[in-house]
Amino acid sequence: MANQRKTSRPKTTPSLPGRKSATAAAPVRIALLGFGTVGSAVARVLAAAKLPGVELSHIFNRNIARKRSSDAAKHVPGSVVWTENFDDVLNSRADIVVELMGGLDPAERWLRKSFAAGKSVVTANKQLIAYRGAALKRLAAKHNVQLVHGAAVAGGVPVIAGVLQGLSGDQITRVSGILNGTCNYILSRMETGASYAAVLADAQALGYAEADPSADVDGFDARAKLCILSRIAMQAELDPDTVATQTISSVEAVDFAYARELKCTIRQVSRAQLDGRLVHARVAPMLVPLESPIAWSHGTQNMVVTTGRFGGDVVFSGHGAGGEPTAVAVVSDILAVAQRSVAVELPVRRRQVTGEFLAPHYLRFVVDDKPGIVAGIAGALAKVGANIDSLLQHTGHPKHRLPFVVTTEPCLTSTIEKAVAAMAKMDCMLERPLCLQILTIDDKGE
Numbered sequence: 053m054a055n056q057r058k059t060s061r062p063k064t065t066p067s068l069p070g071r072k073s074a075t076a077a078a079p080v081r082i083a084l085l086g087f088g089t090v091g092s093a094v095a096r097v098l099a100a101a102k103l104p105g106v107e108l109s110h111i112f113n114r115n116i117a118r119k120r121s122s123d124a125a126k127h128v129p130g131s132v133v134w135t136e137n138f139d140d141v142l143n144s145r146a147d148i149v150v151e152l153m154g155g156l157d158p159a160e161r162w163l164r165k166s167f168a169a170g171k172s173v174v175t176a177n178k179q180l181i182a183y184r185g186a187a188l189k190r191l192a193a194k195h196n197v198q199l200v201h202g203a204a205v206a207g208g209v210p211v212i213a214g215v216l217q218g219l220s221g222d223q224i225t226r227v228s229g230i231l232n233g234t235c236n237y238i239l240s241r242m243e244t245g246a247s248y249a250a251v252l253a254d255a256q257a258l259g260y261a262e263a264d265p266s267a268d269v270d271g272f273d274a275r276a277k278l279c280i281l282s283r284i285a286m287q288a289e290l291d292p293d294t295v296a297t298q299t300i301s302s303v304e305a306v307d308f309a310y311a312r313e314l315k316c317t318i319r320q321v322s323r324a325q326l327d328g329r330l331v332h333a334r335v336a337p338m339l340v341p342l343e344s345p346i347a348w349s350h351g352t353q354n355m356v357v358t359t360g361r362f363g364g365d366v367v368f369s370g371h372g373a374g375g376e377p378t379a380v381a382v383v384s385d386i387l388a389v390a391q392r393s394v395a396v397e398l399p400v401r402r403r404q405v406t407g408e409f410l411a412p413h414y415l416r417f418v419v420d421d422k423p424g425i426v427a428g429i430a431g432a433l434a435k436v437g438a439n440i441d442s443l444l445q446h447t448g449h450p451k452h453r454l455p456f457v458v459t460t461e462p463c464l465t466s467t468i469e470k471a472v473a474a475m476a477k478m479d480c481m482l483e484r485p486l487c488l489q490i491l492t493i494d495d496k497g498e
């Protein structure tokens with residue numbers, strides 16, 4: 053040991069990426085962009101946690117006086133600069149910009165300026181990260197700063213951090229689960245017989261659903277999260293606009309009764325599966341076997357199941373939305389950047405998307421009952437080579453508006469869609485048949 057030199061740790065901590073001179077004594081300064089549901093919860097969590105070495109320095113929002121006089125402002129230290137001018141943040145000594153405004157513009161422009169000014173960014177903005185995340189990551193690296201977005205998928209459930217830090221050593225071939233709490237609230241309430249319209253109205257009154265619920269119920273919100281997860285877990289870069297979505301708004305209470313008979317429930321499922329250079333991806337209401345973990349989440353809960361070649365299935369679950377759960381993820385990201393923890397990065401490849409899955413399907417018809425209907429349906433299915441597995445008809449419905457169900461053996465999505473298009477033209481059909489994929493228990497990831 054004669055040649056070993058005794059070394060001691062320097063008293064100063066290494067700089068934050070992009071930070072010129074940070075000492076152990078100098079706190080890491082945080083600027084919040086957006087003081088809404090999540091932004092105000094971040095201020096509350098920071099105030100309650102009293103984290104050493106982290107200081108809220110700026111809050112930016114439009115019409116700032118309104119925010120400054122709100123109840124939420126009570127948690128904000130008096131030293132904080134409130135501003136409605138983004139340049140005040142840009143030209144400040146803030147080290148980390150926390151973007152909680154949402155939307156693509158001006159968020160993207162301001163993130164780019166923040167990087168150029170040597171500031172790292174934490175964001176919960178799923179649309180921005182789904183569409184522009186890869187390019188923004190490259191730009192952040194070019195400026196030697198970080199872009200971290202743990203809250204952009206599943207709110208308070210640390211699925212991004214868990215996958216990056218805990219599962220990067222596996223080869224994940226499938227991600228699936230429940231990525232939209234609003235849809236899960238609506239569908240799990242409908243299990244008890246409530247109508248879609250009534251539950252949606254409740255969800256809006258409780259603040260779970262927007263006045264225009266389309267981003268949630270039509271699948272666009274979950275699709276953005278699925279694309280982020282595909283990038284993180286499978287290194288597959290997908291164009292969100294190419295991922296097929298199906299609305300949950302055509303699911304009716306009667307579908308839950310028929311699903312129960314099939315030992316299933318109905319959930320909005322987001323799934324992406326790697327298949328060579330292709331990714332099979334879809335966001336849609338699906339029949340989920342009751343014994344699948346995906347059927348277990350109720351209310352606004354989120355659940356993600358990853359399937360790895362070596363490690364098998366891993367399940368993440370918890371509160372996927374809400375100010376405080378999401379703020380926990382944001383503050384954890386702030387701490388990670390402040391403490392310079394290095395996130396795992398793997399090369400990402402652009403992948404083509406297909407909406408094709410080989411699966412059994414659930415078809416629900418509402419017909420004006422007359423002889424020959426089942427023969428017509430069987431004929432349309434036979435024409436595309438799909439086989440009927442079962443036929444279910446509950447009593448108690450009027451014959452002039454009769455809902456009944458046919459399930460098929462596994463067939464391709466495009467095959468069943470062709471048959472549905474033909475069946476929709478039958479005279480007896482009072483509405484377009486509802487066609488849902490049925491997850492099989494073999495699809496353990498679901």
Ligand SMILES: NC(=O)c1ccc[n+]([C@@H]2O[C@H](COP(=O)([O-])OP(=O)(O)OC[C@H]3O[C@@H](n4cnc5c(N)ncnc54)[C@H](OP(=O)(O)O)[C@@H]3O)[C@@H](O)[C@H]2O)c1
Nearest residue numbers: 086087088089090091113114152153154176177373374378
């Ligand atoms: N809420 C959740 O549960 C949740 C969960 C996960 C991720 N996220 C993500 O977190 C982000 C914030 O969501 P949130 O629910 O907190 O939204 P929010 O309540 O609407 O808050 C956004 C805030 O940003 C301000 N803002 C928006 N655009 C602005 C602009 N161009 N200039 C200045 N101020 C602007 C808004 O001001 P006004 O009050 O004037 O509109 C509002 O105070 C979004 O990206 C969202 O997708 C939210």
